[in-house]
Structure formats: structure tokens, C-alpha cells
Amino acid sequence: MTLKLHDSKLGALVDFTPLVPGQVGIYVCGPTVQSSPHIGHLRSALVYDQLRRWFSFNGYTVTFIRNVTDIDDKILINSAESAAAGSPEPWWALAYRVELEFTAAYTAIGVLPPTYEPRATASIPEMQAIIQRLVDNGHAYVADDGTGDVYFDTASWADYGELTHQKLDDMAPATDSDSRGKRDVRDFALWKGHKEGEPETAAWVSPWGQGRPGWHIECSAMSTKYLGTQFDIHGGGLDLRFPHHENELAQSRAAGDAFANYWLHNGLVSIGSQKMSKSLGNSVFASELIASARPVVLRYYLGANHYRSTLEYHEGALEEADAAVSRIEGFLERGTRRLAGTRFAGTEELVVPEEFREAMDDDLAVPQAIAVIHETVRRGNAALDDEDLAEAASLLGQVFAMTDVLGINPLSPEWATGHDSGAERALGTLVERLVSDRETARKGRDFATADRIRDELGQAGISIEDTPTGAHWSLDG
RNA sequence: GGCGCCUUGGCGGAGUGGUUACGCAGCGGUCUGCAAAACCGUCUACACGGGUUCGAAUCCCGUAGGUGCCUCCA
Numbered sequence: 001m002t003l004k005l006h007d008s009k010l011g012a013l014v015d016f017t018p019l020v021p022g023q024v025g026i027y028v029c030g031p032t033v034q035s036s037p038h039i040g041h042l043r044s045a046l047v048y049d050q051l052r053r054w055f056s057f058n059g060y061t062v063t064f065i066r067n068v069t070d071i072d073d074k075i076l077i078n079s080a081e082s083a084a085a086g087s088p089e090p091w092w093a094l095a096y097r098v099e100l101e102f103t104a105a106y107t108a109i110g111v112l113p114p115t116y117e118p119r120a121t122a123s124i125p126e127m128q129a130i131i132q133r134l135v136d137n138g139h140a141y142v143a144d145d146g147t148g149d150v151y152f153d154t155a156s157w158a159d160y161g162e163l164t165h166q167k168l169d170d171m172a173p174a175t176d177s178d179s180r181g182k183r184d185v186r187d188f189a190l191w192k193g194h195k196e197g198e199p200e201t202a203a204w205v206s207p208w209g210q211g212r213p214g215w216h217i218e219c220s221a222m223s224t225k226y227l228g229t230q231f232d233i234h235g236g237g238l239d240l241r242f243p244h245h246e247n248e249l250a251q252s253r254a255a256g257d258a259f260a261n262y263w264l265h266n267g268l269v270s271i272g273s274q275k276m277s278k279s280l281g282n283s284v285f286a287s288e289l290i291a292s293a294r295p296v297v298l299r300y301y302l303g304a305n306h307y308r309s310t311l312e313y314h315e316g317a318l319e320e321a322d323a324a325v326s327r328i329e330g331f332l333e334r335g336t337r338r339l340a341g342t343r344f345a346g347t348e349e350l351v352v353p354e355e356f357r358e359a360m361d362d363d364l365a366v367p368q369a370i371a372v373i374h375e376t377v378r379r380g381n382a383a384l385d386d387e388d389l390a391e392a393a394s395l396l397g398q399v400f401a402m403t404d405v406l407g408i409n410p411l412s413p414e415w416a417t418g419h420d421s422g423a424e425r426a427l428g429t430l431v432e433r434l435v436s437d438r439e440t441a442r443k444g445r446d447f448a449t450a451d452r453i454r455d456e457l458g459q460a461g462i463s464i465e466d467t468p469t470g471a472h473w474s475l476d477g
Numbered sequence: 478g479g480c481g482c483c484u485u486g487g488c489g490g491a492g493u494g495g496u497u498a499c500g501c502a503g504c505g506g507u508c509u510g511c512a513a514a515a516c517c518g519u520c521u522a523c524a525c526g527g528g529u530u531c532g533a534a535u536c537c538c539g540u541a542g543g544u545g546c547c548u549c550c551a
Contacts, residue, residue, distance in 0.1 A: 028551095031550095032550075032551095038551085039551095040550085041551050042551085043551070044551035045551080047551090072549080073549070164480060164546080166479065166480050166546095166547075167479075167480090170479035170547090171479070171480090171547060215549085236551070237550075237551030238481095238482090238546080238551080239546070239549095239551065240550075240551070241481090241546070242547060243546090243548090244550090266551070267482090267545095267551095268551070269551080273483095273544070275544080275545065277550080278549095304489095304490080304499095304500085306490090309482090309483085309490090310482080310544085310545085312489085312490095314488090314489080316488080316489085316501090317489075319501085323501055323502095324501075327500080330514070331515090365491080365492085366491095367490065367491045367498085367499075368492075368499080370499070370500085371491075371498055371499035372499090373499090374498095374499055375498090378516080381514090381515050381516065384515080384516095385508090385515060386516095447510055450510090450511095451510095451512085454512080454513095463514095464512090465514050466509070466512080466513075467514080467515095472514090
């Protein structure tokens with residue numbers, strides 16, 4: 001495996017070399033659990049799930065850490081607003097409720113659970129240790145306004161801006177009102193002193209007084225806690241590049257850690273060529289998507305674009321994805337059916353074609369990898385048309401292997417609805433009976449009856465396909 | 478002001494210095510009692526203007542339009 005990745009810090013495609021051969025440590029910035037997951041969260045999680053699966057498929061031992069930020073300004077604000085609205089929800093209850101929503105959404109589209117999913121509130125001591133090191137070595141200071149705030153001293157760190165290739169002097173000054181204790185407007189908070197009116201449960205003891213962590217310090221603490229002071233890959237959404245990742249990098253390196261070797265950033269989701277945002281009211285929530293498409297179709301759609309390009313959500317996108325998935329599914333079912341009972345049944349080798357491997361190794365070129373899948377499907381169908389079962393078995397195995405790697409195998413047990421109920425068996429019995437009646441009618445050249453049965457089934461949402469080996473029925477959509 | 482990205486055929490969406498992306502949709506055909514599915518064939522391209530080159534949609538410069546970050550954000 002010679003994987004090339006686009007490193008955001010270098011701005012170039014580079015060969016990936018793990019710190020330890022055969023192992024890879026990946027840290028991905030997870031959500032701030034302040035409100036329900038939307039399409040962008042799903043896309044981001046999916047991108048790193050694809051990367052992780054590709055490493056695993058190639059025999060790597062993957063340590064995949066995706067955090068949950070369960071304490072921040074927005075969570076406290078939303079909690080306070082819930083109280084003002086008459087249905088108070090403590091900040092920690094709100095954060096946990098939303099975290100469960102995220103987990104459910106991730107699970108629905110087949111995002112594998114991380115190796116570990118640390119919460120920010122469980123790593124406060126580690127954050128404080130980094131802050132203390134920064135204060136001790138002069139890269140951070142306690143505000144002299146008595147607030148208990150601690151800031152990172154950007155001017156003291158010559159490399160500040162190295163991730164996003166910006167010079168400190170060129171940056172627009174931050175305009176937030178909390179800058180009174182800062183020596184420079186571009187300094188950012190490592191620790192926020194407890195304020196009047198904020199819940200006591202959101203304050204921790206620290207050398208600088210009661211308070212809570214700033215936004216960026218948690219990721220420096222959690223990534224190095226679980227992956228070491230130097231680790232392989234750090235990923236996240238493009239919108240986190242600045243200031244979040246820039247600040248993470250600055251504070252970790254200033255504290256003496258080597259930090260991430262490779263930086264990956266996934267593209268965002270836009271609606272009508274504009275970034276999705278709450279203020280524009282154009283958010284597409286995970287719950288809406290999950291309600292409007294099969295999970296495997298949703299996963300296919302969200303993962304079919306290249307991870308670094310913007311994903312433009314538009315009307316009809318899911319229908320197109322559904323058509324593509326159905327095509328793959330049709331071949332897998334047809335091939336499996338045809339090979340059943342022959343000496344080729346179960347002989348499929350689960351190998352991926354070389355072109356697929358090359359695509360994935362080229363900065364995770366999933367669009368091309370999917371093109372290989374479709375090409376293999378076409379050849380597989382042609383082999384079945386020609387009754388070349390050896391070839392068909394080989395291609396069938398390849399499609400299973402490729403779709404499994406990407407997590408979009410429509411026949412995978414993970415997509416099973418799980419209710420193989422009596423009702424389902426009863427339906428099967430009844431449909432089989434009607435299909436059998438239709439076959440009898442067709443043999444007697446009573447096509448009026450045969451077509452009537454087909455129409456009736458069609459109205460009930462069941463389609464019939466006649467094949468050389470008999471009629472096959474399936475539920476639509 | 479600083480740092481980026483995008484502009485491909487009817488739609489979505491890759492890629493590349495000279496050769497079919499792929500999917501959806503359309504058209505013609507094969508198969509079928511008719512369909513469906515499948516297969517075969519096929520039509521619509523590379524924002525604009527320069528430059529480099531034997532050759533650029535692909536590299537460079539510029540123009541236009543769009544868009545992201547610099548403030549919470551996947």
C-alpha cells in the first residue's frame with residue numbers, strides 16, 4: 001500500500017508513512033454537541049470512515065479517535081435559552097441528548113464506531129497540564145483583569161499561521177467583546193474563568209481559579225492523550241482549519257509536542273452554491289435525510305464525491321444515488337441467484353481490482369473507485385448474459401469486495417431491516433402463489449391474465465422480472 | 478486587506494499534456510408474448526482572453542463570475 005494523501009499544511013500530495021509500520025493513529029474533530037446533526041456532520045464522519053476502512057482493509061491496525069466536545073459557549077447558551085423558554089434542560093443533559101442523536105445518525109449510515117470517543121469534559125486535567133506548560137514556558141499568560149482567563153500568546157510563537165499559511169499581521173483582528181484581558185486581539189483563550197450566572201457544574205478547579213476550557217485546548221489534550229505527543233493523521237472539516245486547527249497546532253507545538261504528521265480537511269456541504277448555515281435557514285438535518293432515503297443510498301450519496309470537494313446538495317440527488325445503488329444491487333442479487341446451486345457458488349474471491357486500489361491510494365479517489373465498481377458491474381452482467389459463470393463469479397466477488405470496502409454493499413447484513421417477521425413470510429408466500437399463477441397463465445399463452453397479475457402486483461409495489469430461469473419478484477424502492 | 482477553492486456535456490460528477498471516466502436522463506438496437514432488467518451502439522463537454530508546447534480542456538499569466546476561512550461551525 002502506497003497511499004498518497006493531500007496534506008493541508010504542505011498543500012501538496014504526499015506519500016503516507018506511518019510512525020510505526022503497520023499502524024496508524026487518526027484523530028478527527030468530532031461535533032460540538034449543541035444541536036442536532038446535519039448533512040455536513042454526516043459527510044465529514046463518512047469521509048474519515050472511508051479512510052479508516054481503507055487502512056483496515058490493507059492490514060493496518062487503526063486507532064481512530066473522534067472526540068465529542070460536550071462543553072462550550074453554545075451549549076451553555078442553548079441550555080440557558082431552554083430555561084428561558086420554560087422547559088429547562090441542564091447543559092450536560094442537552095449535550096448528552098445531542099450526542100446520542102449524533103451516534104444514532106452515524107450508526108444509521110454505517111459509520112463504524114471509533115476506537116474511542118472521548119468527551120472533552122473527561123480530559124480537563126490533561127488540558128490543564130498543557131496550559132500550565134505554556135504558562136511556564138512563556139507562550140501563555142493569565143489575564144491581568146482578574147477574570148481567571150488564560151490566553152495563548154500568539155506573538156510569542158513565530159510559527160503561528162503555519163497551517164493556513166497566513167501572517168499574523170495580515171489577519172483581521174477578532175472583534176469579539178471578550179478581548180479586554182488579551183495582550184493582542186489575535187490571542188485565544190486556553191482557559192475561561194468562571195462567570196457570574198454560569199452553572200457551577202460547568203466549572204472546574206484549576207491553578208487559575210474556577211473555570212472551563214477554551215475551545216481549542218481539548219483537541220490538543222485528547223489527541224495526544226490517546227495517540228501520543230506525535231501521531232499520524234489529524235482530520236476535520238475545512239471550516240475548522242482556521243482558527244481551530246491553527247490554534248491546536250500552535251499550542252501543542254509551543255508546549256513541546258510534535259503533534260500531527262499529516263493534516264486532512266474534508267470539503268463542506270453547500271445548498272444552492274452557498275454554505276449551509278443556521279442563519280440562512282438552509283440546513284438539511286440528518287433526520288430528514290434518513291427519513292427520505294435508504295441508509296445505504298444515503299451513504300452512497302454522501303460518499304460518492306471526492307472528500308476534498310464541496311458537496312452540493314440538490315433536489316433529486318438521492319434519487320440519482322438510489323438508481324446507482326439499485327444497479328449495483330441488481331447485479332449482486334442476480335449474480336448470487338444465478339450462481340446458487342452451481343459449482344461456482346461461493347467461489348468468489350473477495351479481491352479488489354488493481355484500478356480500484358490505485359484510485360483509493362490516490363488521495364482516496366472514491367469517485368474513480370466507484371467508476372471501477374460500475375464498470376465491473378457492467379462486465380459482470382455481460383458475463384451473466386453470456387452464461388460465463390466462472391467470469392461472473394470472479395466479478396461478483398470483486399464487486400462484493402469493493403462495495404464492502406466503501407461500506408456500500410447493499411446486501412450487507414448491516415442494512416438489514418431486522419424485522420424478518422411473520423408478515424414478511426406471509427407476503428412471500430402470497431406473492432409466490434401469484435407469480436406461480438402467472439407462470440401457468442403464460443405457459444398457456446393467456447397473456448391477459450399474466451399481465452393482469454403483473455399489474456396488480458405492480459400497484460402493490462412489487463415488480464416482476466422474467467428471467468431465463470424463472471420470474472423474480474422484488475419490493476420497489 | 479490576508480489566505481484559499483471553484484467554473485467540464487441535459488443533470489450530477491471525476492480525471493488528464495496527445496487515448497471511453499462513471500452514474501442518471503435521451504436516442505437507436507439486441508433479448509422478451511409485451512414489459513422490466515441486462516447488454517451493445519450513440520448524441521450534448523471542458524467559463525473567457527493570452528502564453529508555453531509538435532500538441533492544452535489539462536501547465537503559466539490575466540479577465541469574468543461564484544464561493545470558503547479570517548467570528549461559533551463538519
